[in-house]
Amino acid sequence: MEQDSILAKVSFILSMFFWAPLLNNFLAIAAIITGIKALKQIKSNPEAYGGRRWAVAGIIIGAMVLIIYVLGKITNTG
Secondary structure (H helix, E strand, O other): OOEEOHHHHHHHHHHOOOOOOOOHHHHHHHHHHHHHHHHHHHHHOOOOEEOHHHHHHHHHHHHHHHHHHHHHHHHOOO
16 A cells, blocks of 8 residues: 655645745745655655655645745836
8 A cells, every 4th residue: 555755745735834924935945845856756666655646736836936936026126
């Protein structure tokens, strides 16, 4: 029975802290990195690890946070 990757769940949890001021960008980057590591772990041993959806969700939410931050900085320069 495959078990969800801890890294995949960590990625998702980190991405959920997008609302935390001053930490959201760092946590978004951490969510993306741990999500990518989780996907590599899952790909290398799919019989032992699951949680691909957790990892993908963490990567997507983390990326969205960074994109919104960058767009906010670009449009708020004045």
